[in-house]
Amino acid sequence: MNQRSRSIVVVSGAIAFLVVGVVAIRAVAELTSEDPIERDFTVVRDESVGGFPRNGTIGAAVEALGLPTARIPGGTNQCTLTWPSRGITMETFFGNVGNPCGVKGNHVSTTVTDKRWETDKGLRVGDPAARIQELYPDAGSASSDGIVEIFTRDFSGLPLPSLTATVAKGRVTALTLYGPRRGF
Incomplete structure (x- = not known):
């Protein structure tokens, strides 16, 4: 050779x-894999979803949930972030001039629809609607559009939803955690 x-x-x-x-x-x-969402599909009271706190920013969401599949600007200073494989849709708002989909965007709401999601009391997406009242006896009744207020928080003297369940055809189809209100 x-x-x-x-x-x-x-x-x-x-x-x-x-x-x-x-x-x-x-x-x-x-x-x-250190993918945090693989370890946490829990909505804790009206405080966090998958480890992401209700008062978090887009930067905190990326840290807790990983990079979103899409960041879609919409409306005035609004952004929608999605993680479809995890059943997460997040709405954010940035009141200042700048990128509403940037790391400083403020959390408005996060809706989870994947059946892996459950509350810390055990309410799962996909459960019968009656389970809401079993686990949360103080929860309201379903509105005409199927929204059940599980928790509320006062804002300027008004009780506003902080955690809701969406019900369709007798089943929980989504859980939504709302961020802190920042004014009207």
Whole structure:
């Protein structure tokens, strides 16, 4: 074997070793994924969803939930973020001039629709509507559009929803956590 052939064999071996190493590292990374949403599909009272606090920003959402699939500006200073594979839609608002989909956007509401989501008391998306009253006896009745207020918080003397369940065809189809009110 001449010098050139030997060099080709050595380089080919090094490339093969490198490829095997990269594949092994990726396989280990998949098994030890630190994707936070994989660990937390819980809505805690009217305080957090998947570890994201109700008073959080888009930056905090990305930190807690990972990068959204889409950031869609809409309306005046509004943005919709989505994580479809996790059943999450978040509405945000940024009152200042700037990017409403930027890291400083303020949380308005987060709706979860995937059946993996449940409250800390055990109400799951997909549960029968009657389960709401079993777990939350102080919850209101469903409105004409199927919204049940589970928790409310006062804002300027008005009780406004802070956690709701959406009911359709006798089942919970969504849970929505509302952020702090910032004025009218």
